[in-house]
Amino acid sequence: MLSLLISSQAFAQDPTVVLVAPFEPVNDSASGLVAMMPDFLGQQLAANTGVDVLSLSEIGAIYETPAEVYAGSCTPGEFVGCAFVLAEAGGAQLAVTGTIEAYERGSRIDVRIVDVASAREAVGFVVDVAMGDDIILADAVAAVLTAVERGELGQESDARAEGVEEAPSGPNKDEAASDLSRLSTEIGGVDTLNTREEGVLAEEEYGREQLFSDMEAEGTKPWERLEMSPREFLRYKNSGRPLYEWRELSEGRKGQVLLRASLGYGRGPVEGNYYGRIALAEQTLQVAETYAWQSMATAAGVSVSGAVAYGILPELEVGLTGGLVTGRFNIDIDRITENDFSTSPDATDTSNTTVFAGPQVLYVILPTSMLRPVVGGSAVLWRGTGVDSHIIPSAELPGGGSLDALRVPYALSVSATGGVEVTMSEVLDLWMHVPLGAVVATWNAPDVYREGGGILEEEGMITSPTQPGSVATGIHVGFQVRAWERKKKRTLSDYEEL
Helix, strand or coil: CHHHHHHHHHCCCCCCEEEECCCEECCHHHHHHHHHHHHHHHHHHHHHCCCEEECHHHCCEECCEEHHHHHHCCCCCCHHHHHHHHHHHHCCCEEEEEEEEECCCEEEEEEEEEECCCCEEEEEEEEEEECCCHHHHHHHHHHHHHHHHHCCCCCCCCCCCCCCCCCCCCCCHHHHHHHHHHHHHHHCCEEEEEECCCCCCCCCCCCHHHHHHHHHCCCCCHHHHCCCCHHHHHHHHCCCCCHHHHHHHHCCCECCEEEEEEEEEEEEEEEEEEEEEEEECCCCCCEEEEEEEEEEEEEEEEEEEEEEEEECCCCEEEEEEEEEEEEEEEEEEEEEECCCCCCCCCCEEEEEEEEEEEEEEEEECCCCCCEEEEEEEEEEEEECCCHHHCCCCCCCCCCCCCCCCCCCCEEEEEEEEEEEEEECCCCEEEEEEEEEEEEEEEECCCEEEEEECCCCCCCCCCCCCCCCCCEEEEEEEEEEEECCCCCCCCCCCCCCCC
16 A cells, blocks of 8 residues: 555654645635645544654744744745745644645645755645545645655755766656656546745735735735734735744844944044143242133044944834044143243144943834834933143143143033944844934033133233034944844745746
């Protein structure tokens, strides 16, 4: 008997785990057959072959969705992809699925067998079954499963062994025809048998006309069964992705930690100024007056920054950003004698580094797209530097002798951000942000020291302190990495049905 042959030859070693996944009805009359097909085929295969039959209840959850619910939500035309996902989640090596078209005196059943390891639809065949002859279907499935397991059907050639001439990829059509003839002789009823060289399902584009047609149709809409909006369903259908992968993609940033690094250029409170004057009395040449101030000013600079963020929604993340910006620190110090109007020496400058840090919120538009617009906002605290970080001033000035140094300046800016990011890999994105904001508060900017009087101010020899400008803007480009990679699932979307 065929079943004994299968048991003794094909499954003599470790039993193959097979999932009989839900079938799809072609017409309404097939609904009853579709409902009973997984149990019927599963029982027949378990009783008459050596395979282990996996049931949906043994699979558990797929992305927090019970397997039974996931199977029931499979959209029309995607039964092969759904069977693949269910079989892979349950650890099965092969999956059986297909479509059923019912007639008055029988049914036509298009069976698809999916090889999970290679993520391919290995074999498809059609069986015409008269009423009461369901055993023909079970025998046909068992025979083809055995042929697939033995490598006689649905296998791609592999000529990597040394000294073996490379064979053309894909199954041998002549062998497939011979197998079809043999199977037809053994079991009868098999109408066509096709091996799948490239895999499965090339979906036709789902357009707005089809969407509007579905809207007007009676009954539950396909997007309602998947808990999607019509707009999201349209993007999903045209994405070329199976449902499980689309659901993962739709999670966006939610629950992810993102690390970000960038280079930038812009304007902000990144320049430092120190001004000091020492006035000597004309007669005694003793210090009669001391005046100094320290502040920050707005200038352009190059920035290096980083950020860490956590996704609280698929589109929304909150995090912290920080970095440093290059700039200049100007130092203008002079010693003046009363009634001496000689020209003051030129000011000197040196490199300066201003650090910044603060919270940041970003909202990603279209998280399922490869190219995504980004909007958000931030509040950044800037910390300048003091003169003592660059030089030691004269002993009579603050920071140069017994006097305490002037306080380090701070500024607070708030910015709105626009930008874009593009997916490069499973864990890497490139992005560009353009913040536009303003300085809204300062501390110790400026900080002024004055001792004595009567010389500098009367003779107009002092300069007023600088104030940070109100503009804080720039452009930043960089990359972001998701701190952990979601489990990569194989997909059948790269394969097309012949």
